[in-house]
Amino acid sequence: MLSQQLVNGLVLGSTYALFALGFTLIFGVLRVINLTYGFYFTIGAFVALTVAREFAANIWVALPVGALSAGVVAVVADWVLLTRLRRAKAGELSSLMVTLGAVLALYSLMAVFIGTDIQRFPFGFVDNTAIEFGSIRISLVQMLIVGTTFVLVAVLFLLLQRTKLGLMIRALAENEDAARLMGINVGLTVAAVSFLSGTLGGAAGVLIGLNFNAIQPFMGEHMMLRGFAVIIIGGLGDIRGALIAGVLLGVLEVLTAGYISSNAKEAVAFTILVLTLWFRPVGLFGRAQAKRA
DSSP: OHHHHHHHHHHHHHHHHHHHHHHHHIIIIOOOOOHHHHHHHHHHHHHHHHHHHHOOOOOOHHHHHHHHHHHHHHHHHHHHHHHHHHHHHHOHHHHHHHHHHHHHHHHHHHHHHSSOOOOOTTTTTOOOEEEEEEEEEEEHHHHHHHHHHHHHHHHHHHHHHHHHHHHHHHHHHHOOHHHTTTTTTTTHHHHHHHHHEEEEEHHHHHHHHHHHBBBBBHHHHHHHHHHHHHHHOOTTTTTHHHHHHHHHHHHHHHHHHHHHHHHGGHHHHHHHHHHHHHHHHTOOOOHHHOOOO
């Protein structure tokens, strides 16, 4: 039973890590707390669901369409909500309040036009065949989730480390003014970061929808606590920390549900978050920054 629970935890943790990766990218590069990120998660799932229902598309079409649609929404949302604040060099609290109001309005609009009932992918959308290794049972859906997460993470790392765009993103993360003086198009780079983060969030929404086969407008709201927990546990702005913390949180939630109570798993993220802030506020991989008077 423990082996099976660890596999289930790895699958869930992979989606948490993917979700938190985009959230970390926004904070680490743009230095804003963008609460509309949870909406990108929801949009990705609903677009994939619509494509699957209306066009009878398979997962290999619905997943990228849902993820890329969320990326486009993220670019538009950033331009509408945060461009003026960025030009005014407003603090993080300003972006927090603006995106909080926006995401509440967006969730409400989705609930009005789509409804709050749980919706599911069409029967047979993904093959539910499972492969057994001794006492461990792994479904094709679970392998798809882990495999997709691995590919997206690998592509992101290659993009950040081996491309010109990645160099521009890293320069922007280091110092916006210096990046501008070096001739980097800051506006274009910000849009690229928004698109990448939105795409990752949208892909995570599709994968979570597949994992539980349950999609509803407020699903992104429930993920935001876990997103905050993961980036704080891993270290603010640290991509490696987000990946490890996401998988760790998923495993701990599954073990808690399996050995204690399914109701208790909801407290896992909050408990670990509080413990991290008490004993290591910079996170597992974060580094304390010295402040000069």
